[in-house]
Amino acid sequence: MIRLNKTAALPAVGMTGFETPLGEEENAILQTVHRFAREVLRPVGRELDRMTPEQVIAPGSPYWAAVFESAKLGLDPQLIAQFPPEVAVRIESLIGEELGWGDSGLAVSLGAATMPLTMAQSLGNQELIDMCTGKVGCWMNTQPDRGSDAAILYREELSDGGRQPIGNVTAKVGADEIVINGQSSAWVSNGSVAQVALAYMAADYGDGFYGSGEHGAFTNGIGLILPLNLPGISRGKPLDKIGQRSLPQGEIYFDNVRVPKRFAIALKDEYLGNLASTWSFAGTHMCQVFVGVARAAFELALAYCHERKQGGALLIEHQMTQLRVGEMLRRLEMARAIARRSLAFARLSPQSHPYATAQAKVSVTEEAMKIAHEAFQLFGANGTTREFPIEKLFRDVRSALIEDGENYILTSRLGVLASRLYQDGWGRE
Ligand SMILES: Cc1cc2nc3c(=O)[nH]c(=O)nc-3n(C[C@H](O)[C@H](O)[C@H](O)COP(=O)(O)OP(=O)(O)OC[C@H]3O[C@@H](n4cnc5c(N)ncnc54)[C@H](O)[C@@H]3O)c2cc1C
Structure with a gap:
């Protein structure tokens, strides 16, 4: 059937364009997040854009006010998951779009901040959930010599005879303990401020860094959730860059950092998945x-x-x-x-x-x-x-x-x- 309009009036358009009607809750969430984006993220993002990277992360910087205010929104992913799946997807999309509309650097920072907690919740590991709750997190995957090469899934992604580099931060995995050495790339979002990390790196399980057979060109790996206040962890200078200046980035250094093996979330065989x-x-x-x-x-x-x-x-x-x-x-x-x-x-x-x-x-x-x-x-x-x-x-x-x-x-x-x-x-x- 043709939906008949009486006139060629303007279409029913929303903030997010040619949108089919939003439900009451979707609309309420959209309005709340839009207000936050307009009143907090946009002005704070513009202010941070003019500041030095050191000023951005200093105590009392507006960056921390934005992080604090965002926590008050109460946008818990587990609450959103209670909506019917298709609605939850649209709500997640509306939230992300509004945050980006406010300021992309802060939107990325707020997203990265929740990654260790989201992983801990996905695993249902209460110790890791407690460790990550209320903390600023980061996702540490790339390293100076392992940028595009940090996440290779198939052999065809390497040149003939090429190997995935071991990279610059590695783990030695023992029976009860993991020892980490090296440094991440300077690009880790929240790297200079994060309190916990969802970290991935090459790992030696006692038989070297490389796999065997079909996986001979790939490094073995490990995924961990790390508190970033362990002895031996230090940070690089916060990164100066052209865009997303409100997003703090920087290296994380590891000098013989000892981590209990129970903080590992993915060992050898589960690493790539x-x-x-x-x-x-x-x-x-x-x-x-x-x-x-x-x-x-x-x-x-x-x-x-x-x-x-x-x-x-x-x-x-x-x-x-x-x-x-x-x-x-x-x-x-x-x-x-x-x-x-x-x-x-x-x-x-x-x-x-x-x-x-x-x-x-x-x-x-x-x-x-x-x-x-x-x-x-x-x-x-x-x-x-x-x-x-x-x-x-x-x-x-x-x-x-x-x-x-x-x-x-x-x-x-x-x-x-x-x-x-x-x-x-x-x-x-
Ligand atoms: C704003 C921002 C936020 C980021 N946040 C994070 C984060 O939170 N955590 C994290 O771990 N990392 C983060 N990164 C790092 C990001 O993932 C890497 O920069 C990206 O994967 C590319 O790696 P690279 O910069 O080392 O470039 P390289 O891999 O060195 O690539 C350089 C150039 O070489 C080309 N190239 C590379 N490999 C090949 C190949 N095999 N064949 C042909 N051409 C090739 C590429 O196309 C590219 O043009 C962030 C980066 C930015 C800019």
């Missing part, structure tokens, strides 16, 4: 966050086109500008659709996969980059000044093309996955 699960879960947050950034850029440009006059008319009155605005909105709707589909797949599919999550991260961040670029261009020379916030969004989104996996690498891994699926019978029906 656990790492893949974490990645397929966490990457979905990136997608929603950068839809929010894309929306923020679109809204800024739309408003500017209704203020700025050139060629005898407002920018929006020129046909070419209408085309450019339409193109941005089309890309925004597309990014949101991809972000939500991949989130639903990650949460509801019986077998999620990090490359399925990652392909969405690539698409969303590429679209967000195009939108931020076009918005920047619509601002003319004004866009290049620090007086107008579009330049910050442009810088923030640029980092996202590398964050959580570099986009070319993630796309080529999707190709490997397609081939593996084909060999398994998929695509031949």
Whole structure:
């Protein structure tokens, strides 16, 4: 049946675009998180953007106020999980988008902060849950010599004869104790402030770092939840960078750090599956966050086109500008659709996969980059000044093309996955 409208009135549109009607609870959550994004994340994010990395993490910095205020929102994932699955997915997406709309650096920081606790809850390990509750967490996976190589799943991802590097932080696994040495990359989100880490690294179980047979090119690994106040742990200088400056990043150093073996969450045989699960879960947050950034850029440009006059008319009155605005909105709707589909797949599919999550991260961040670029261009020379916030969004989104996996690498891994699926019978029906 055709849904008949009496007039060609404007469509029923919400903050999140061409959205089907939200339920009462969804709407209440959206309004609460939007208020938090508008009143806390956005102003704090802009303030932190102008500060040095040292000032960002100093006691009394607005960064800590944002962390404190976010805890008061009470957005416990376990509460959201009580909604019917499809509703829970939309709520999670709405929350992520609003946080990103407020400030992507803080949105990523708040997401990373919960990762050790989420893992502990997924395992149902009460000791680890207690260790992580109320703490700022991080996800420590990459190292200086193990960036794209930190999370390799299939042999085809290495060149002929190539091996996954051992990396710069390693574990020696004993009967009751694990000893960790080395350093993480400087890119670990929250690395300079985190109190607990969900950490993955190469491990020697007494038979060397490399596996055997089919896994001969891969390092053995271990996943752990670590309190970051253990003797032998220290931090690098907080990282200075072009975008997401509100997100504290920095190295974590390990000097003969002794950890009880019961803090391990994935030993040798479970390592890759656990790492893949974490990645397929966490990457979905990136997608929603950068839809929010894309929306923020679109809204800024739309408003500017209704203020700025050139060629005898407002920018929006020129046909070419209408085309450019339409193109941005089309890309925004597309990014949101991809972000939500991949989130639903990650949460509801019986077998999620990090490359399925990652392909969405690539698409969303590429679209967000195009939108931020076009918005920047619509601002003319004004866009290049620090007086107008579009330049910050442009810088923030640029980092996202590398964050959580570099986009070319993630796309080529999707190709490997397609081939593996084909060999398994998929695509031949
Ligand atoms: C804002 C931000 C937040 C981050 N947060 C975290 C975090 O919380 N935790 C964490 O552990 N890490 C984090 N990272 C690190 C991130 O995951 C890595 O930067 C990313 O995986 C890429 O690694 P790399 O920077 O070492 O680049 P490299 O792997 O050195 O890649 C450099 C270039 O070489 C290309 N390249 C690499 N390998 C190959 C190959 N086999 N074949 C062909 N080309 C190749 C890539 O396409 C890329 O263009 C973060 C990074 C950023 C920017």
